[in-house]
Amino acid sequence: MILAADYSILFQTIILVFSSGLANSLIFGRSTVARIASFAPAIAGSLLLVIFAVLVSISGSKVQISDPFVATIPALAINLYVDGMAAFFMLILGLVTFAVSIYSIGYSQQYSGKNSTRSFGFLFNLFVLSMLLVIASNSIYSFLIFWELMSLASFFLVIYDHQKELNIKSGLTYIVMTHIGTAFILASFLVFYIQTSSFSFDSFREQAPSIPQYVRDISFVLAFIGFGAKSGLVPLHIWLPQAHPSAPSNISSLMSAVMIKVAIYGLVRTTLDFGAPMTPDSAWWGVLLASGGAVSCIIGVLYAAIEKDIKKALAYSSIENAGIILLGLGMSVLFQSYSLLGLAALALLASMFHSLNHALFKSLLFMGAGAVVFRTHTKKMDQLGGLIKYMPWTALLFLIGALSISGLPPFNGFVSEWLVLQTLLSSYQLPNLALQVTISVVSVVFALTMGLALATFIRIFGITFLARPRSEAAHQAKEAPKSMIVGMSITASICVAFGIFPFIATSLVSASFGFDKQQHFLSLQTLSPFAVLGVPTSSGALTSSSMSAGTVALMMGCVGAFCAGLLFVASGRKTARKVYSTWDCGFGQLNERMQYTASSLSQPLRVVFKILYKPHNEAEVSYFTDSNRYLKKSAKVETHTRDVFNEGFYQPVVKATTLVLDTVRKMQTGKINAYLLYIMIALVAMLVLAEVTR
Amino acid sequence: MVEPTAVSLQLQIIGVVQTLGLIGIAPLITGIMRKVKARTQKRIGASIIQPYYDLAKLLKKDEVVSDQSSWIFRSAPWIMLISTITAALFVPSFLPFSPFNAAGDILVVIGLFALVRFFTMLAGIDVASAFGGLGASREMMISAIVEPALFLTIFVVSLSLGGTNLTSIASSAANQFASGVIIMPSMIFAVIAFFVIMLAETGRIPFDNPATHLELTMVHEAMVLEYSGKSLAMVQFSQSIKQVILLSLFVNFFVPVGMLTPAIGLSAASTASTALSFLAKAMLVSALVAFAETRVAKWRLFRIPDLLAVAIASSMMGVVFFYFWR
Numbered sequence A: 001m002i003l004a005a006d007y008s009i010l011f012q013t014i015i016l017v018f019s020s021g022l023a024n025s026l027i028f029g030r031s032t033v034a035r036i037a038s039f040a041p042a043i044a045g046s047l048l049l050v051i052f053a054v055l056v057s058i059s060g061s062k063v064q065i066s067d068p069f070v071a072t073i074p075a076l077a078i079n080l081y082v083d084g085m086a087a088f089f090m091l092i093l094g095l096v097t098f099a100v101s102i103y104s105i106g107y108s109q110q111y112s113g114k115n116s117t118r119s120f121g122f123l124f125n126l127f128v129l130s131m132l133l134v135i136a137s138n139s140i141y142s143f144l145i146f147w148e149l150m151s152l153a154s155f156f157l158v159i160y161d162h163q164k165e166l167n168i169k170s171g172l173t174y175i176v177m178t179h180i181g182t183a184f185i186l187a188s189f190l191v192f193y194i195q196t197s198s199f200s201f202d203s204f205r206e207q208a209p210s211i212p213q214y215v216r217d218i219s220f221v222l223a224f225i226g227f228g229a230k231s232g233l234v235p236l237h238i239w240l241p242q243a244h245p246s247a248p249s250n251i252s253s254l255m256s257a258v259m260i261k262v263a264i265y266g267l268v269r270t271t272l273d274f275g276a277p278m279t280p281d282s283a284w285w286g287v288l289l290a291s292g293g294a295v296s297c298i299i300g301v302l303y304a305a306i307e308k309d310i311k312k313a314l315a316y317s318s319i320e321n322a323g324i325i326l327l328g329l330g331m332s333v334l335f336q337s338y339s340l341l342g343l344a345a346l347a348l349l350a351s352m353f354h355s356l357n358h359a360l361f362k363s364l365l366f367m368g369a370g371a372v373v374f375r376t377h378t379k380k381m382d383q384l385g386g387l388i389k390y391m392p393w394t395a396l397l398f399l400i401g402a403l404s405i406s407g408l409p410p411f412n413g414f415v416s417e418w419l420v421l422q423t424l425l426s427s428y429q430l431p432n433l434a435l436q437v438t439i440s441v442v443s444v445v446f447a448l449t450m451g452l453a454l455a456t457f458i459r460i461f462g463i464t465f466l467a468r469p470r471s472e473a474a475h476q477a478k479e480a481p482k483s484m485i486v487g488m489s490i491t492a493s494i495c496v497a498f499g500i501f502p503f504i505a506t507s508l509v510s511a512s513f514g515f516d517k518q519q520h521f522l523s524l525q526t527l528s529p530f531a532v533l534g535v536p537t538s539s540g541a542l543t544s545s546s547m548s549a550g551t552v553a554l555m556m557g558c559v560g561a562f563c564a565g566l567l568f569v570a571s572g573r574k575t576a577r578k579v580y581s582t583w584d585c586g587f588g589q590l591n592e593r594m595q596y597t598a599s600s601l602s603q604p605l606r607v608v609f610k611i612l613y614k615p616h617n618e619a620e621v622s623y624f625t626d627s628n629r630y631l632k633k634s635a636k637v638e639t640h641t642r643d644v645f646n647e648g649f650y651q652p653v654v655k656a657t658t659l660v661l662d663t664v665r666k667m668q669t670g671k672i673n674a675y676l677l678y679i680m681i682a683l684v685a686m687l688v689l690a691e692v693t694r
Numbered sequence B: 001m002v003e004p005t006a007v008s009l010q011l012q013i014i015g016v017v018q019t020l021g022l023i024g025i026a027p028l029i030t031g032i033m034r035k036v037k038a039r040t041q042k043r044i045g046a047s048i049i050q051p052y053y054d055l056a057k058l059l060k061k062d063e064v065v066s067d068q069s070s071w072i073f074r075s076a077p078w079i080m081l082i083s084t085i086t087a088a089l090f091v092p093s094f095l096p097f098s099p100f101n102a103a104g105d106i107l108v109v110i111g112l113f114a115l116v117r118f119f120t121m122l123a124g125i126d127v128a129s130a131f132g133g134l135g136a137s138r139e140m141m142i143s144a145i146v147e148p149a150l151f152l153t154i155f156v157v158s159l160s161l162g163g164t165n166l167t168s169i170a171s172s173a174a175n176q177f178a179s180g181v182i183i184m185p186s187m188i189f190a191v192i193a194f195f196v197i198m199l200a201e202t203g204r205i206p207f208d209n210p211a212t213h214l215e216l217t218m219v220h221e222a223m224v225l226e227y228s229g230k231s232l233a234m235v236q237f238s239q240s241i242k243q244v245i246l247l248s249l250f251v252n253f254f255v256p257v258g259m260l261t262p263a264i265g266l267s268a269a270s271t272a273s274t275a276l277s278f279l280a281k282a283m284l285v286s287a288l289v290a291f292a293e294t295r296v297a298k299w300r301l302f303r304i305p306d307l308l309a310v311a312i313a314s315s316m317m318g319v320v321f322f323y324f325w326r
Helices: A004-027 A032-059 A084-111 A117-136 A140-158 A165-196 A201-210 A213-230 A240-246 A249-274 A280-306 A310-337 A341-376 A392-405 A412-429 A433-465 A482-500 A502-512 A549-570 A603-608 A644-665 A672-693 B009-040 B050-060 B071-089 B106-126 B130-161 B166-178 B185-201 B229-254 B268-295 B301-325
Strands: A063-065 A080-082 A533-536 A542-547 A577-580 A616-623 A632-640 B063-066
Touching: A004 A032, A004 A063, A004 A080, A004 A117, A032 A084, A032 A117, A032 A502, A080 A084, A080 A117, A084 A117, A084 A249, A084 A341, A084 A482, A084 A502, A117 A140, A117 A249, A140 A165, A140 A240, A140 A249, A165 A201, A165 A213, A165 A240, A165 A249, A201 A249, A213 A249, A213 A280, A240 A249, A240 A310, A249 A310, A249 A341, A280 A310, A280 A433, A280 A603, A310 A341, A310 A412, A310 A433, A341 A392, A341 A412, A341 A482, A341 A502, A341 A533, A392 A412, A392 A433, A392 A482, A412 A433, A412 A482, A412 A502, A412 A533, A412 A542, A412 B106, A412 B130, A433 B106, A433 B130, A433 B301, A482 A502, A482 A549, A502 A549, A549 B050, A549 B071, A603 B130, A603 B301, B009 B050, B009 B071, B009 B229, B009 B268, B050 B229, B063 B071, B063 B229, B071 B106, B071 B229, B106 B130, B106 B166, B106 B229, B130 B166, B130 B185, B130 B301, B166 B229, B185 B229, B185 B268, B185 B301, B229 B268
Parallel strands: A577 B063
Antiparallel strands: A063 A080, A533 A542, A616 A632
């Protein structure tokens, strides 16, 4: 039997281990030892964190962390508390950090001698530690302090490669957008503070049901905007495709895989825990979340499908996946507000399982893209190609990530998307016609997203790893260092394991969120790989719609053996296989410029969805003589797509703001006596105001 | 709590036999479609069992593999064949049930088809020719837009017939038909959408032309252009199986005539009549598809989204009708 106090000690040990990583990176210089010294504590700490999170989830305990050091400074009022919900997100953080830290040992060697490796290790550990403490926070103070620390650490990591001007620009967009988000989060918490006159989350939890609905509505909308901005909710996503690709790839992994989940955690905490959506009055929260999620899904994937920069495409795909998670969360709130508790649990399971899956495959994909950039020094897919021959392991692991994120059996993405689809199909049990039709529209959007996600990842994998290399850099590439391969294979193997044995993840989710205590969702309690995932009805019984990923995988194996046997018998004699050049229609040598590129592959999609992309083509042809237009001297074609959100929303807003500020600036004369006059006027005005309102 | 292992061995054998029957008739259905197409075009056409000869011949031939290709190209035919046969195991065809349905519903079948598509497109890109990329880029666009149409149709079917489990869909379709409901209003819209989707998924005119090798028109053929010998046999066989799976879904969802209902019970005579009626319906629908194919011309690529939008709109109508008619 493990006591709550033991958990507390374990948690403090984890914090100490990460802190030692902070110290190590400052102490050691820039040798290989230093790299290992700054990432080894992170590896150990995250492994401990995984153990801690699983123990807390399974035992269902609620751990109050009493830190003797911090408790002596009551002004800080740092109050840490870990329940199942927090433990689940700590599991995500632990798993991803474990893989990424190992990967970072090899990855960070490219910076030695160029940038400060000291600050890299320091910021890496600080970033992870701050995310851990955000999740553990139990009061407004500590939550916001660590939230800000997390934002700042990630900001400095985004601009780590500061020699490139573009990275600075991305960093600035990021820091502005993230602070707008923080302001909304603060406002949302303050609404609760006004009602409960307490900064502690405990009192929010206890008093939530007695808070008037309209107050909770306001707080929810503020939290939705605030946490939405951090998780890449459209149209607040503008920073994400700039900041995530600008950061070093191991940081991109952490940002996309974990930081987005920290924002999701905030939203889950405020919505389900403080919001208490138990009556149909809160149903519109669910609609807002689900439709916001659906919009993010489709916009994210549409831009991912045409993006030429491999890391940017992955960042857009993170917006899509955050959308899927929000969609599931929204469905859960919707079902919960109509007291369909079994379905609410199913939807939350879908959403949380997808969070876990996205963390795994997106960190894998970013690490894979990082390995490609590490060896070829380019992020442009049009200059890559053929890497499967030079980087076979990276290619295989990236392929596993691509198959998982595309939602294909037998990988983990399929299981969570199956759950989301079943959630949407269960919407007929909602007692409201308008809601039913709305959700069916949302389902269409979600299905289109799935189709486009498949196309996106075929394109990313196909163009980057298959066919002929499109540049000398791709030709010269060689396999990534071993530590990077090991880091990627950890997440890849968990992706496969959760795809074949999803019961491991589903039972973790149901233990973390206490489904087992609700008696509504017993079907997820099984611990057998062949047990089915089912869909409950409002009465709690299971419908006939079910799926067992383990059995599907087993059947595929049997069919494979059967096909191999059959073909061996049917083909009789052994047939030869000749290797010859690709069919060139008899015209002679094909070269790498004749194959499809990233841009040409997505051309049909660009045409079909041209409203969003506003594609712009420029062709410039020069001739030897103007009289004969068949002999072309040179030809140049350029195609651009534009971001309608940037052009249609952000640029006007920025322009208007600058205009207003320019007018205000006329007051700023630079003369000190003018400023003294302003102070005088302000003082008098305040005195008058005080007199009038007395 | 249904454990697939709890299904008796006898039923599992019946399910496997049913699937073997289904994949056995797959080339026959392809042969019938080619024959019907030939006859409506005033040609005599090859015998309906020609596809079997083709497969047997291809299996015995040596193959040529592109020097640019990787293991993706070589393993893709295996993955296509394995995924389609696994999908076939979940589909009720000759019988109104499949014993494996607790483990895999219609969403699993669609997922397995998506896996086939994924590797077909990658194989097209892998050989570094312009044809492969061309096919993949067109297929990408079509399949992305087919997906919402397909899902919405499943939405209607699962609302009208209870869930995504194929056995329960088939049996409730049969029960409804037996109780005198020929077709539900929502299902009329679903049938239109599903027919369009079937044409798109199997790569038939107006989406694609399975009988062409012109770069202007081909989609699926462009992606698998480099295959030869045993690999080509596997690609073609898996394509035939996919087609016959979609036909059985169509027949079981929308034309439950002569299907065994649970009330009648499982006997040798009733099983035989159900199986025969399935075969007859499948041949009839395939002949209908082939006939429809000769009545239209191949559409321009960028008009295809319009047709798919019709399918989406039609199944959306189905959803609305379901909710209002209830």
